[in-house]
């Protein structure tokens with residue numbers, strides 16, 4: 001489908017695709033097998049200027065938005081979901097600064113995030129606070145010009161590799177969401193260490209680590225917005241990054257579809273190319289249709305956000321939930337089209353199926369997304385009902 | 390000017406590796422095939438950019454070709470080249486390597502010369518590997534082909550009195566790839582080198598570079614601008630006639646002598662040597 005990208009958007013997409021095809025795809029299996037952070041690919045993306053596509057020009061970026069970010073994530077995901085999330089996580093860590101930072105904070109951190117000189121990460125989740133984010137136990141206690149952080153964050157994407165962390169702590173656990181407060185914490189700050197690195201089902205080249213804060217003194221100047229705004233910081237950030245997760249899902253699904261369609265024209269059984277069996281052909285038709293529908297929703301949502309719409313939580317959740325469910329189905333079907341070969345690590349589709357799964361889980365599980373969508377729709381219905389007698 | 394003044398000669402070629410040949414004219418058929426920078430020239434551009442990063446200076450890319458060769462120059466600008474010159478004129482059409490290298494050499498002269506000229510080892514479509522050395526001959530520059538590494542590069546120091554007496558001359562020391570290994574060759578500057586793919590890994594363009602390249606001005610020179618001798622450019626200046634296009638056989642071929650016993654093999658070998666009058 002032609003989405004009528006601007007010339008600059010085409011340029012961004014084409015460059016991301018070139019890097020994905022020439023540099024990422026040939027090494028995706030190797031990084032997956034080694035569970036190794038793809039630093040040299042990150043450097044290539046940085047030199048290409050792709051980390052800054054969503055950052056305003058005044059902070060060293062290209063002045064694009066969520067849509068441009070999605071284009072890059074999608075292209076990278078066609079080749080490798082793990083490289084894509086390592087790229088995308090920097091926007092997840094950077095958006096809170098861009099959205100809620102002071103001009104000084106933005107000047108301090110955004111140029112490095114835009115150039116890719118430093119990666120950013122986002123730390124909310126804890127052992128007992130996953131979907132229930134307001135249950136976090138990492139505390140921030142004011143001490144003069146500092147806050148003292150204590151606690152452990154879990155499963156932080158790019159943990160240990162990134163240098164700039166947006167950390168959500170609580171200034172008062174008894175206040176729940178209203179105690180949550182966001183800080184920028186730099187790697188190397190005394191009292192800030194990294195714990196164990198997770199072994200995962202998919203996106204294995206992405207680093208997922210524990211962050212440990214032990215009497216970590218963070219300058220009060222690194223507080224984002226004000227005390228108690230941490231929950232809002234997180235939610236407004238997710239509104240802008242969930243389309244990115246959705247784009248990751250679209251890319252993984254497209255990659256699986258591309259390979260399944262090609263394989264179907266090569267594999268011969270019963271003297272025919274399997275693409276000639278209607279069962280396979282229709283499966284591929286459904287895969288293609290779902291991918292296109294998901295892409296259309298993601299693009300429409302991203303464009304709406306960039307155009308300045310004020311409330312887009314519902315649409316961001318819809319894009320994420322729909323695209324990630326599509327990715328799971330399409331990658332599963334791609335393995336089916338490949339048959340036993342699809343189950344083997346010698347072929348790329350089993351990795352895509354493993355990589356697709358995470359898109360249904362992180363940045364809010366799909367159950368949580370449906371709750372967001374459902375409550376928005378129901379709220380609207382109630383409003384309508386009360387205004388029409 | 391401070392730093393190294395480097396020129397890179399590039400060629401736009403069809404993207405596909407299996408170039409079709411017009412059997413009637415024995416020339417390459419370019420219609421309907423997307424064009425790219427000759428892959429070997431990408432290494433030349435990369436090396437020039439690295440030299441600039443290390444020594445400062447300027448990178449100028451030059452190509453001779455049809456108007457659409459401008460696209461190749463823009464790609465080189467996107468990678469970071471500073472300036473681009475397109476030599477384009479109907480009079481240049483149908484040039485063989487001799488006419489091409491003469492034309493390129495005239496452009497280099499007009500630009501005031503360079504400390505170093507870099508070319509890819511050969512063009513992926515014509516495969517002659519002749520243009521680099523011929524440009525050097527036209528300019529009376531020393532040249533080294535098949536460079537796989539620049540070991541040292543020095544611009545030298547300018548003479549203090551301007552009389553050309555004092556000061557150290559610039560030089561380049563390179564590894565030149567051979568079939569068995571490599572030779573280390575040192576040459577004074579200015580010089581011309583052609584590079585092989587072992588020399589580096591070309592970078593990807595950057596978005597900012599691409600945006601800059603889109604707007605950049607490209608110098609266009611015609612035959613008249615260059616002041617070339619009309620009988621030495623294009624088809625008129627091309628004595629080469631292509632008789633046949635084919636993949637040559639490997640020059641050196643080993644032969645394994647079969648035989649049941651060592652004695653038998655030795656007998657066969659000696660017989661063969663006698664047959665060829667080697668012993």
Ligand SMILES: Cc1cc2nc3c(=O)[nH]c(=O)nc-3n(C[C@H](O)[C@H](O)[C@H](O)COP(=O)(O)OP(=O)(O)OC[C@H]3O[C@@H](n4cnc5c(N)ncnc54)[C@H](O)[C@@H]3O)c2cc1C
Pocket residue numbers: 089122123124125129130131132154155156157158200208358361362363364365366367368371
């Ligand atoms: C690879 C990876 C990378 C991650 N990266 C980051 C990161 O960079 N930063 C960060 O902060 N976090 C990160 N996370 C954490 C991630 O966002 C959480 O895993 C996610 O929010 C879900 O939390 P949980 O795993 O604790 O699941 P739980 O909340 O325990 O959920 C378990 C199940 O219960 C369901 N459930 C829970 N509550 C409800 C409810 N109210 N209604 C209906 N169903 C419900 C869930 O949908 C799920 O199916 C990452 C996780 C993974 C696996």
